[in-house]
Amino acid sequence: MKVNEYYRASSLEDAYSKLQQSPKNVLLGGGLWLKKTAQSYDALIDLSCCELDKISETKEEVIVGSMVTQRDFENSPVVKSLFSDALAYSVREIMGVNFRNLATIGGSIMGRYPFSDVIAGLLPYDVSLEFYPKETMSLEDYLNFKGKKNSILVAVHIKKGSGKGYYKKAKTTALDFPIVNIAVSKVNNEYRIAVGARPMVGALAKEAMKYINSVSSPKKEDFEKAAELAVKELQFLDNKDSSAEYRYDLAKVYVRRGLEEVSK
Ligand SMILES: Cc1cc2nc3c(=O)[nH]c(=O)nc-3n(C[C@H](O)[C@H](O)[C@H](O)COP(=O)(O)OP(=O)(O)OC[C@H]3O[C@@H](n4cnc5c(N)ncnc54)[C@H](O)[C@@H]3O)c2cc1C
Incomplete structure (x- = not known):
């Protein structure tokens, strides 16, 4: 560089x-x-003098400054208390501790990396991004936004809620990029499913979410059907790390497991 x-x-x-x-x-x-x-x-x-490295909370939300490191994020008691520690899980397997002591939450989101564990991990929750100059946008809208945003990400706002989360990074070896990553939540009685590294950036499986949220007391076969719908509606591609078929099969299994896990 x-x-x-x-x-x-x-x-x-x-x-x-x-x-x-x-x-x-x-x-x-x-x-x-x-x-x-x-x-x-x-x-x-360098943004290090702009006081963006704090995690704070209000009654309704947790606010993560964009310069908070992945390591501080995963160790924060406030973040750990959310959704059965699932958010901390999504960053815990990115490279090693030294790496996560440097990598920031802001840099991880703004790059919209197709493999991002940070993005996939946040996607099934109510998350909005605060920018300078003043603007707020949901994480999902930012991912769908065409073009480059020439403003500064100030903080990530995560809405609190009662419920559980699940995160799975499927990878070949400990330090690898994910082959596919799966995040599932059940917050305030609503299921949400995100799949990333397909190898495209995380996206919500909306048809599958619609289906599983319409079933009053879902059973094993309903979770299986939702997982099937999720992989059918999302696109999976080949790259040097994996074939599209393998990603599809992995995602199907882990979406089903995630739904079962958060339903308990
Ligand atoms: C070898 C390697 C392996 C990796 N493996 C994984 C992995 O397995 N899983 C995973 O999820 N990620 C992985 N990553 C990505 C990593 O976790 C970070 O997401 C990435 O390094 C970006 O974070 P950073 O703080 O270094 O950002 P930087 O490199 O400093 O910045 C990245 C981009 O974000 C912009 N930016 C930074 N801060 C702001 C801000 N506040 N407002 C607006 N724009 C901003 C920068 O201008 C730049 O365009 C890997 C990265 C590397 C180098």
């Missing part, structure tokens, strides 16, 4: 103003993906 200038922003306003000065100026999270892509930039804009 070649960079002409390292710029430590003193405030969000300052960071945003610098970002607008050149299309080759870029915001810096943990810098791990930026470094891997090895592109060249005019300025790297």
Whole structure:
């Protein structure tokens, strides 16, 4: 990666103003993906003085600053208390601890990486993104947003609710990218199903969700049918890590297991 200038922003306003000065100026999270892509930039804009590294909560939601590291996220008692610790699970198997001490939640979301465990893990919950300049958008809308967002992710807002979550990262070896990742929730009595790394970015299986939420006391065969619907409505592709068929089969099994798990 070649960079002409390292710029430590003193405030969000300052960071945003610098970002607008050149299309080759870029915001810096943990810098791990930026470094891997090895592109060249005019300025790297460091957000570490903008007070975005805190996790807080209100009665209704948990608010995760965009500069919170994956490690702080997975260890936060507030995050752990949500949905049977499923959110912390979604980041716990990304590389090693040293890596997660650097990688940020903001950088993980803004990149919309097709393999992202952070995105797939958050998707089956009521999650919205707070940007500077002032704008709020659901995580799902951000994933469907066409084009590049030239603003700063300030925080991720996770709505509280009662219920359980399930997360599965299927991978070949401990440090690998996921072959497919599956997140299932039952919050306030509503089931939601997300599947990512297909190898496309996480998406909700809406037909399957509609079906399982219409069954009053779902049994094993209903969970099986919902899992079948989920893999049929989502697209799976081949890449060097896996065939589409293998992803399809894995996702079907883990969606069913996830539904059974959160229903208990
Ligand atoms: C070797 C390797 C293996 C990995 N394996 C996995 C894996 O198995 N599963 C997984 O889910 N992820 C994996 N990742 C991705 C990783 O978890 C992070 O998601 C990724 O590194 C981005 O986080 P970062 O903090 O390093 O962001 P950066 O690299 O600093 O930034 C990434 C992008 O986000 C933008 N950005 C950063 N912060 C903000 C902000 N506040 N507002 C707006 N834009 C912002 C940057 O400008 C840049 O475009 C891997 C990454 C690497 C390098």
